[in-house]
Amino acid sequence: VPSRPDTVFFLSDYGARDEFAGVVRAVLRRLAPHATVIDLTHEIAPFDVLSGARTLERAVPHLGDGVILAVVDPGVGSDRRGIALEVRGAAHRRFFVGPDNGLLLGAAEAVGDHIEAVLLRRAGAPATFDGRDLFAPAVAALCNGSDLGELGPALDPSVLLRLARPVSEQTTLTDGRVVRWREITWVDRFGNLQLHASPEELSPEEHRGPIELRFRRDDAGGTDERVERVVRRVTTFADLAPGELGLIVDANGHLALVAREGSASELLRLGAGQVVGLSEAR
């Protein structure tokens, strides 16, 4: 018999200025006093479900057993479903609670293949603060030993909303070189640009570097500027000169454009959602 979950991992777009996240923590404390809340972040940009989903996907491999509570919910009050998921493996047991808008599913699938889902049963109140009124009580019930099925009727996981995959395309230059077009999926606090690309996608020649980048961006006059730029493929920040740009494998196992003690995002004037072409430099 598995023991009761005693850890809640909490992510939201509630921000730090208002009391939203604090009130949800207080409700969890009241309903499941034995549980410890680990805040992942509450600074997801308001309503940015995609950014929330990717943050959760990056974090989830490092979380122990427990319940993941995630709330980025532009559709609160609509007919979007509130859901709870369970992913059970030989050695772990994870729950996810939040809105069915794509926020949870990618992270759940990163934990395991066998996902069970339920539709959270809603009490009478109109839905304006589901984190407090719907999701936190469901999380507390799981921490208090409820089975998933006690929270509501089962859902076929295949009906759950799924986010679009990031851009990942390939073209060939006239000289025969392959360009891999990859979306920037995250700009972190330090200005590092994470790409939707794993190191296995590069050829041995590309791994020896240098790498040619190509991308479009708005120039000062508001028109489209085409940029090509060559950077080194390095192992770690310290292989670069201060301020130099490079391509590394980051802490999540993705390719990332970085600068040593500087912001690659500022140096390249690129941000999340933009697409960068990677090819062997001539």
Add this chain to the structure above:
Amino acid sequence: VPSRPDTVFFLSDYGARDEFAGVVRAVLRRLAPHATVIDLTHEIAPFDVLSGARTLERAVPHLGDGVILAVVDPGVGSDRRGIALEVRGAAHRRFFVGPDNGLLLGAAEAVGDHIEAVLLRRAGAPATFDGRDLFAPAVAALCNGSDLGELGPALDPSVLLRLARPVSEQTTLTDGRVVRWREITWVDRFGNLQLHASPEELSPEEHRGPIELRFRRDDAGGTDERVERVVRRVTTFADLAPGELGLIVDANGHLALVAREGSASELLRLGAGQVVGLSEAR
């Protein structure tokens, strides 16, 4: 015999950048290691007692038993009192610790009618960081089982400082319609404008809507602009079109001006402290 409090709810204007809140948490950990600290927010604007008090009032119905520590304290070092309050009911027992500047009283009165108060006994040190040196030790003493009376001499609650009530007035238009003038008491992260108004104040006709808003704001030239605007009275965000303004009952039971996936504050160029007139639309 009631058990020792084991939860501290902590609100301040200390911000996240400095170590103030962290040091107070560390002092609580040292003096009352069994207590769990639930941070409500530390991003109250510096010295904004009114905003702190209202945040606490909104949060307090959702807190379980424990000690509320609140520090927004422009008068630190003056002769303003440090106080502790106890509000005891049939089923709960709440303490409040902080400065006597109106920050605590509204929230305490929201919990119950029977309030006991004491003046915190001060040690010799000059007062520059009372959160650390005066309030946290008092909170820890309560968590360790001290009675309120052990913290200092009793105070008559009627001498405690009380904040002014928000604007709430009523005028009649020449066509006989009533205009309820209500103060905006909170702009949250999402730009929702909470009004000092409960849904019971609207007539059945007004609840069917639409509602006419009227307010003054500075226009671009710095002069006073009079604005009238009609919005729908809806149940939840999802009843609005994207970007549409509406009037809802929010998660605290107040009337609020909101926009779907947008900021009502930006759309109307209104903020906390401004006054909005509500009337039945012609």
Add this chain to the structure above:
Amino acid sequence: VPSRPDTVFFLSDYGARDEFAGVVRAVLRRLAPHATVIDLTHEIAPFDVLSGARTLERAVPHLGDGVILAVVDPGVGSDRRGIALEVRGAAHRRFFVGPDNGLLLGAAEAVGDHIEAVLLRRAGAPATFDGRDLFAPAVAALCNGSDLGELGPALDPSVLLRLARPVSEQTTLTDGRVVRWREITWVDRFGNLQLHASPEELSPEEHRGPIELRFRRDDAGGTDERVERVVRRVTTFADLAPGELGLIVDANGHLALVAREGSASELLRLGAGQVVGLSEAR
């Protein structure tokens, strides 16, 4: 036999927007579930080791027993060492874990004279997120009862990197008055300017005040402006008129330039790293 540490004090430049600090907290929860994490701050400016070190020095006198985890680490991936320190006294036992870049040493020395140090043994992974992969596991090992020596080979503490001391000089005016030049080491959220100066450095006459300040700052035209200004030496904020500048002994026992319910930093247009001369006013 000392008991296992059960408290982790955590400071970093990870910020609140990304999940970095949350993932480190999750790793600690997984590896040392009995430990409570007390966040000091994660809003140290990116790569600002000096600010991180000073924040830790200010906080450390108020921390109980436990492990201090501090990560401000522009040299991640370089050959800079990862270290753990132990400072043991008659009544306490503190550990420090983080990079050997000066971040930890000042705070450790503030706790006690007898410091033991080890070089953290590194697993194979390339170093891009040492907070998660190197430091958190070391912290967890200490919480689980490991001795310092189990984490890696001993280091002579005299080889550890040490930050430069703040500016502290003295000149004499033609009229014989002494000017003490002291660096501004911290501007807090409220705009208070902490000086690298203790009250013992002032003469009895200076303590009676007023005090003459002199400093240089850029004027609007970008050239150097020399400013002299007289302020009162007061005991606490409340001795000042609203908006008035004064010199106080702050909550860390340092001299500080403050304004009542205002920002001394904005009023004087001064910030961290600038130097202010203090002398008896004529």
